[in-house]
Amino acid sequence: MKISVTVNGVDEELEITPNALLADVIRDQLYLSGTHIGCDTSQCGACTVHLNGMAVKACTVLAAQVDGQAVTTIEGIGSPADLHPMQAAFKEHHALQCGFCTPGMIMRGIDLVNNSEVLDEAAIREGLEGNICRCTGYHNIVKAMFNAALEMAPGKTTEQEVV
Amino acid sequence: MSAEQILIWGGGIMYEFKYHKASSLDEAQSLKTNTADGIYLAGGQTLIPTFKQRLAAPSDVIDLAGIEELRGISTSGSVLSIGAMTLHAEVAASTEVRDSIPALAVLAGLIGDAQVRNRGTIGGSVANSDPAADYPAAVVTLNSSVITTQRTIVGTEFFQGLFETALTEGELITRLEFTVPDRCAYAKFPNPASRYAVVGVMIAEYSGKIQVGVTGAAGCAFRALALEDALNSDASSAAIDAVHIDVENFNSDMHASAEYRAQLVRVMAKRALAAL
Numbered sequence: 351m352k353i354s355v356t357v358n359g360v361d362e363e364l365e366i367t368p369n370a371l372l373a374d375v376i377r378d379q380l381y382l383s384g385t386h387i388g389c390d391t392s393q394c395g396a397c398t399v400h401l402n403g404m405a406v407k408a409c410t411v412l413a414a415q416v417d418g419q420a421v422t423t424i425e426g427i428g429s430p431a432d433l434h435p436m437q438a439a440f441k442e443h444h445a446l447q448c449g450f451c452t453p454g455m456i457m458r459g460i461d462l463v464n465n466s467e468v469l470d471e472a473a474i475r476e477g478l479e480g481n482i483c484r485c486t487g488y489h490n491i492v493k494a495m496f497n498a499a500l501e502m503a504p505g506k507t508t509e510q511e512v513v
Numbered sequence: 514m515s516a517e518q519i520l521i522w523g524g525g526i527m528y529e530f531k532y533h534k535a536s537s538l539d540e541a542q543s544l545k546t547n548t549a550d551g552i553y554l555a556g557g558q559t560l561i562p563t564f565k566q567r568l569a570a571p572s573d574v575i576d577l578a579g580i581e582e583l584r585g586i587s588t589s590g591s592v593l594s595i596g597a598m599t600l601h602a603e604v605a606a607s608t609e610v611r612d613s614i615p616a617l618a619v620l621a622g623l624i625g626d627a628q629v630r631n632r633g634t635i636g637g638s639v640a641n642s643d644p645a646a647d648y649p650a651a652v653v654t655l656n657s658s659v660i661t662t663q664r665t666i667v668g669t670e671f672f673q674g675l676f677e678t679a680l681t682e683g684e685l686i687t688r689l690e691f692t693v694p695d696r697c698a699y700a701k702f703p704n705p706a707s708r709y710a711v712v713g714v715m716i717a718e719y720s721g722k723i724q725v726g727v728t729g730a731a732g733c734a735f736r737a738l739a740l741e742d743a744l745n746s747d748a749s750s751a752a753i754d755a756v757h758i759d760v761e762n763f764n765s766d767m768h769a770s771a772e773y774r775a776q777l778v779r780v781m782a783k784r785a786l787a788a789l
Contacts, residue, residue: 368532371561
């Protein structure tokens with residue numbers, strides 16, 4: 351079957367099988383390998399992308415379901431020369447070790463800032479329930495997200511600093 | 514396993530099916546009738562993992578996401594109406610839900626994780642009747658009606674067992690109607706990995722009468738009548754302690770024994786009572 355989908359602002363016409371997962375189409379057909387498949391059981395969040403501006407797990411969405419919709423992957427938010435504030439904060443606060451979970455963390459982090467009413471440390475920790483990191487212990491991830499939120503949406507943060 | 518199979522591991526693991534996006538209820542039901550073994554797809558947060566585990570092999574998948582009348586939240590008098598394809602995230606953030614039944618918004622915000630709440634739907638969750646799902650506690654407690662393409666089913670009669678409901682073949686939930694209570698609270702002990710309810714208890718009060726619904730403990734959500742009797746004569750924590758919880762039909766698995774779940778019913782009931 352054919353689908354039309356806007357990926358990172360580019361209109362794509364794709365020939366897919368009805369049982370193809372969005373995560374596989376992104377990686378294997380569009381060669382956007384920044385979206386990682388960690389668990390493939392909807393738990394780890396490494397495959398998090400934005401579907402119409404909301405974070406979803408691309409391993410638990412059929413590509414057929416996104417016909418006519420807009421997908422943003424980690425490749426679509428910034429570039430090495432012009433990092434997204436969330437990427438810059440991850441770099442600044444050393445919010446990664448092996449980096450495998452990082453694309454999903456960053457996509458969830460942007461969604462968390464954009465779609466939350468209030469952001470403090472507790473809200474960020476709770477907001478990371480769907481993303482698993484096996485290296486960092488999360489602390490620097492939380493710190494990076496909080497500092498990115500200060501820049502992206504200063505009115506939403508209720509604490510000055512995550513220490 | 515061939516090299517090709519390994520290359521297409523993610524999607525290729527699922528059985529093949531045809532995909533249809535229905536644009537109306539009539540079209541969805543007609544597809545269901547006219548396909549060999551069609552299945553409805555709501556948000557897919559249970560169904561797609563089920564496909565990936567090869568636990569389902571439908572001939573056709575009928576996506577309900579294009580049916581506009583299945584979405585939306587409204588209130589009319591004392592009734593809160595939520596379309597079947599409304600997302601958990603939409604219920605959690607809805608001003609109408611927060612203003613009428615805030616505990617229901619809280620419940621929706623405790624389901625799974627944010628990404629799941631951005632895809633999962635209330636109708637899909639209720640139709641699935643997972644024993645550990647959250648919404649069923651609200652359906653049995655909140656004097657609700659499950660509105661389908663064919664009829665209105667009383668909330669307390671909807672769940673019939675493990676993944677079993679009153680729905681007949683091809684029948685679709687179109688919306689859920691909840692009667693706004695005077696007071697309501699939901700307390701849940703989540704499985705720390707999946708966030709499913711090991712036990713969840715909802716307590717609501719209607720004109721001085723307390724109603725208690727339990728999910729997670731047994732094959733499907735149910736009203737805890739012994740707890741209701743006790744709380745209606747003495748709405749106190751001590752009254753909950755004195756109630757004998759019958760564990761005969763309780764789930765016992767690697768996460769919790771039946772006896773442990775009985776204790777969680779008491780503790781969650783106390784927490785809900787305290788938050789009422």
